[in-house]
Amino acid sequence: MATLYNRIQGRNLDRLSALSDGIFAVAMTLLVLDIHLPAAQSIHSQSELLHGLATLTPQWVVYLMSFLTLGIFWAGQQTQLNHIAEGSRDLTWIHLCFLFSITLLPLSTRLLGEFMLYPAAVLLYWANLLLAGAMLFWSWKHASSHGLIRPDTPPEVQAAICRRIGIAQSLYAAGAALCFYRTWLSVAVIVLVQLNYAGAPAIRRHRGAGSSS
Amino acid sequence: MATLYNRIQGRNLDRLSALSDGIFAVAMTLLVLDIHLPAAQSIHSQSELLHGLATLTPQWVVYLMSFLTLGIFWAGQQTQLNHIAEGSRDLTWIHLCFLFSITLLPLSTRLLGEFMLYPAAVLLYWANLLLAGAMLFWSWKHASSHGLIRPDTPPEVQAAICRRIGIAQSLYAAGAALCFYRTWLSVAVIVLVQLNYAGAPAIRRHRGAGSSS
Amino acid sequence: MATLYNRIQGRNLDRLSALSDGIFAVAMTLLVLDIHLPAAQSIHSQSELLHGLATLTPQWVVYLMSFLTLGIFWAGQQTQLNHIAEGSRDLTWIHLCFLFSITLLPLSTRLLGEFMLYPAAVLLYWANLLLAGAMLFWSWKHASSHGLIRPDTPPEVQAAICRRIGIAQSLYAAGAALCFYRTWLSVAVIVLVQLNYAGAPAIRRHRGAGSSS
Amino acid sequence: MATLYNRIQGRNLDRLSALSDGIFAVAMTLLVLDIHLPAAQSIHSQSELLHGLATLTPQWVVYLMSFLTLGIFWAGQQTQLNHIAEGSRDLTWIHLCFLFSITLLPLSTRLLGEFMLYPAAVLLYWANLLLAGAMLFWSWKHASSHGLIRPDTPPEVQAAICRRIGIAQSLYAAGAALCFYRTWLSVAVIVLVQLNYAGAPAIRRHRGAGSSS
Numbered sequence: 001m002a003t004l005y006n007r008i009q010g011r012n013l014d015r016l017s018a019l020s021d022g023i024f025a026v027a028m029t030l031l032v033l034d035i036h037l038p039a040a041q042s043i044h045s046q047s048e049l050l051h052g053l054a055t056l057t058p059q060w061v062v063y064l065m066s067f068l069t070l071g072i073f074w075a076g077q078q079t080q081l082n083h084i085a086e087g088s089r090d091l092t093w094i095h096l097c098f099l100f101s102i103t104l105l106p107l108s109t110r111l112l113g114e115f116m117l118y119p120a121a122v123l124l125y126w127a128n129l130l131l132a133g134a135m136l137f138w139s140w141k142h143a144s145s146h147g148l149i150r151p152d153t154p155p156e157v158q159a160a161i162c163r164r165i166g167i168a169q170s171l172y173a174a175g176a177a178l179c180f181y182r183t184w185l186s187v188a189v190i191v192l193v194q195l196n197y198a199g200a201p202a203i204r205r206h207r208g209a210g211s212s213s
Numbered sequence: 214m215a216t217l218y219n220r221i222q223g224r225n226l227d228r229l230s231a232l233s234d235g236i237f238a239v240a241m242t243l244l245v246l247d248i249h250l251p252a253a254q255s256i257h258s259q260s261e262l263l264h265g266l267a268t269l270t271p272q273w274v275v276y277l278m279s280f281l282t283l284g285i286f287w288a289g290q291q292t293q294l295n296h297i298a299e300g301s302r303d304l305t306w307i308h309l310c311f312l313f314s315i316t317l318l319p320l321s322t323r324l325l326g327e328f329m330l331y332p333a334a335v336l337l338y339w340a341n342l343l344l345a346g347a348m349l350f351w352s353w354k355h356a357s358s359h360g361l362i363r364p365d366t367p368p369e370v371q372a373a374i375c376r377r378i379g380i381a382q383s384l385y386a387a388g389a390a391l392c393f394y395r396t397w398l399s400v401a402v403i404v405l406v407q408l409n410y411a412g413a414p415a416i417r418r419h420r421g422a423g424s425s426s
Numbered sequence: 427m428a429t430l431y432n433r434i435q436g437r438n439l440d441r442l443s444a445l446s447d448g449i450f451a452v453a454m455t456l457l458v459l460d461i462h463l464p465a466a467q468s469i470h471s472q473s474e475l476l477h478g479l480a481t482l483t484p485q486w487v488v489y490l491m492s493f494l495t496l497g498i499f500w501a502g503q504q505t506q507l508n509h510i511a512e513g514s515r516d517l518t519w520i521h522l523c524f525l526f527s528i529t530l531l532p533l534s535t536r537l538l539g540e541f542m543l544y545p546a547a548v549l550l551y552w553a554n555l556l557l558a559g560a561m562l563f564w565s566w567k568h569a570s571s572h573g574l575i576r577p578d579t580p581p582e583v584q585a586a587i588c589r590r591i592g593i594a595q596s597l598y599a600a601g602a603a604l605c606f607y608r609t610w611l612s613v614a615v616i617v618l619v620q621l622n623y624a625g626a627p628a629i630r631r632h633r634g635a636g637s638s639s
Numbered sequence: 640m641a642t643l644y645n646r647i648q649g650r651n652l653d654r655l656s657a658l659s660d661g662i663f664a665v666a667m668t669l670l671v672l673d674i675h676l677p678a679a680q681s682i683h684s685q686s687e688l689l690h691g692l693a694t695l696t697p698q699w700v701v702y703l704m705s706f707l708t709l710g711i712f713w714a715g716q717q718t719q720l721n722h723i724a725e726g727s728r729d730l731t732w733i734h735l736c737f738l739f740s741i742t743l744l745p746l747s748t749r750l751l752g753e754f755m756l757y758p759a760a761v762l763l764y765w766a767n768l769l770l771a772g773a774m775l776f777w778s779w780k781h782a783s784s785h786g787l788i789r790p791d792t793p794p795e796v797q798a799a800i801c802r803r804i805g806i807a808q809s810l811y812a813a814g815a816a817l818c819f820y821r822t823w824l825s826v827a828v829i830v831l832v833q834l835n836y837a838g839a840p841a842i843r844r845h846r847g848a849g850s851s852s
Binding site: 012014015018019021022023025026027030033089092093096099100103104106107110111114115118119120121124 | 230231234235237238239241242245246248250253256258259262263266277280284287288291294295411
Binding site: 312 | 451461463471472501624
């Protein structure tokens with residue numbers, strides 16, 4: 001009875017993109033609210049101010065990391081949606097699940113920043129990365145099997161998107177597994193993987209321009 | 214005298230969509246601000262951390278529920294606007310009323326989460342669902358009676374949209390009525406109805422693929 | 427020297443619309459953060475809960491009023507931009523001033539809600555309405571005198587937009603002036619004017635359908 | 640192996656624009672949350688209310704300044720993107736770095752407002768302006784050297800955009816250097832430069848209309 005309604009729902013990919021951009025924008029700026037400047041009354045000299053700001057370093061690192069993670073997933077979702085011709089009800093709900101995991105990222109990044117000594121914090125943060133990645137993977141598989149992908153998308157692009165998610169998630173999982181040995185090592189590996197996905201190709205291309213394209 | 218102005222106001226459905234997406238995006242991420250992680254000073258071991266996170270369970274459940282409800286209404290509004298060709302001043306204000314009820318949803322969901330034992334909290338939450346649904350219903354009726362619907366919309370789609378809202382709201386009302394018997398049963402029924410609208414058709418289709426289309 | 431840069435800046439009306447929708451969306455949902463539910467520990471029965479919610483009434487009224495005001499200005503800006511063909515650097519900055527006054531609206535509405543007994547609070551709230559209205563008026567005058575308005579805009583529409591702002595602002599000013607007599611009367615008149623601009627024409631048309639168009 | 644993926648990522652400039660507008664919108668309204676009205680219990684007369692609001696003056700000034708800075712960078716980014724035909728993976732990440740510096744602006748502006756007496760606060764604020772400007776400059780250089788600029792962009796526009804950033808940043812740097820002499824003078828110069836970029840050309844044109852175009 002509700003079949004017809006389900007067929008007409010969720011067609012508009014533009015609105016899904018707009019909602020996603022809004023959620024990413026709010027999430028990216030939300031964590032700044034957590035950075036509390038030192039109280040003006042407690043600061044009596046410039047060196048006290050600098051010292052007060054230096055004690056905020058863990059918060060700055062967490063903020064930078066959270067922004068980086070959000071940027072990676074935003075770029076990943078955007079690449080997918082660029083190759084999808086048409087939405088559907090199920091695709092919409094897969095992306096809403098993806099966005100749900102995105103709204104949790106600032107929280108799990110903060111959890112990691114405050115309790116970096118405990119493997120449980122690393123594993124919860126990793127679970128969040130895994131959930132977001134799994135939803136993106138599911139989204140692409142769904143679009144692929146339901147014929148929602150743009151006809152002009154070459155098959156190697158389809159494979160590249162899946163491979164990309166697979167490799168990134170494998171590296172995250174390997175990094176997370178290190179938390180049982182040393183939690184700081186685990187976090188360092190995850191951050192290095194993220195930095196690699198954000199900036200390294202640009203650097204590599206600059207160095208190797210012309211040689212390996 | 215203001216008639217001409219009223220005729221030219223509110224034509225732009227794109228801006229209404231963009232405002233809606235912004236409001237939904239903020240509302241969807243706003244409740245995360247309410248989830249307070251345990252204070253770092255009070256945590257001295259990993260088991261204390263896990264216990265501290267476990268005591269937040271009601272907040273997680275409320276957050277999940279709020280996101281789910283917002284997703285359902287977002288998908289519903291999007292489906293409608295996809296079939297409306299042109300806006301009007303009155304339609305704009307009906308949707309602003311709808312968006313007003315949406316901005317209240319995080320608050321009423323939190324009220325429900327904190328005071329689930331009292332029928333009044335269930336009824337207030339239901340009143341919010343009812344208001345949002347009524348506005349969507351009014352919007353469609355208005356668009357239908359003022360010739361704002363796209364000419365290529367088949368008549369059965371029009372009926373399907375009304376029926377959908379009617380059935381969902383009847384189920385919500387039935388669930389809410391149970392609060393005089395047991396409030397937890399009432400909440401459980403409402404959540405089940407919501408899960409049904411969000412995910413169940415996908416599962417049903419997966420199971421019955423080919424048999425009942 | 428910077429003249430060329432000034433000529434190429436601010437052409438994109440779509441981005442101005444998107445920024446405006448974002449600011450309105452955040453402002454519309456921001457005030458909900460100010461509504462604090464009664465603490466769960468202080469509530470021991472359903473009647474205490476209802477009483478606790480009832481004492482929040484002023485906050486609900488302020489929220490409703492703030493949303494209404496934001497909706498009116500959003501609809502007004504949208505109507506203008508629909509008739510403007512192209513942006514310019516100066517127009518962009520006029521609208522940024524307009525948006526600045528919009529971000530202050532939740533604050534001045536709250537000021538009014540908390541200090542309704544003092545004429546100063548009413549006058550500050552009115553000053554905010556006046557600033558937003560003046561910016562919209564300036565925007566239209568600027569677009570009109572610099573040939574930015576769509577060629578297909580009939581001259582009577584141009585006059586209607588100016589007249590609309592003029593009449594609304596005159597009514598607001600008259601209402602605000604009453605604050606020296608009775609502040610509550612002043613607020614009541616301003617709210618009635620706003621309700622008139624939001625909903626009354628719809629009601630009037632429903633009653634007079636067919637007779638006076 | 641990931642080369643193909645890197646080639647297909649980040650093509651969609653519309654989504655980058657939408658994300659940017661969302662981040663600017665949230666940042667522009669976020670600082671209002673920091674303005675705390677005087678508590679209703681501590682105010683017993685209208686003169687106390689006015690006095691309470693007057694003591695908030697530094698917060699108002701900081702808010703105004705923050706909005707102004709954000710407006711300048713928003714207008715600058717918009718002008719650039721209007722002349723870029725197509726995105727790329729690297730361009731996306733340059734703009735994400737730009738947006739990261741934008742989300743820090745409310746924080747560094749508040750730091751400046753609260754600790755205006757210390758050169759370190761002025762220098763940190765300036766470092767934030769410098770970072771945002773450097774990212775915009777890099778973005779344009781990158782687009783220029785990778786053939787991403789619209790073919791219809793005249794060469795003098797390209798030069799104008801670089802010159803604009805260069806001059807503005809030189810003036811900011813000169814202003815910031817004054818902080819070792821007098822911090823208030825340093826802030827005053829930076830604000831004057833910003834006001835010049837926001838509003839002065841409009842005034843100049845009004846005065847010199849017809850004479851120097």
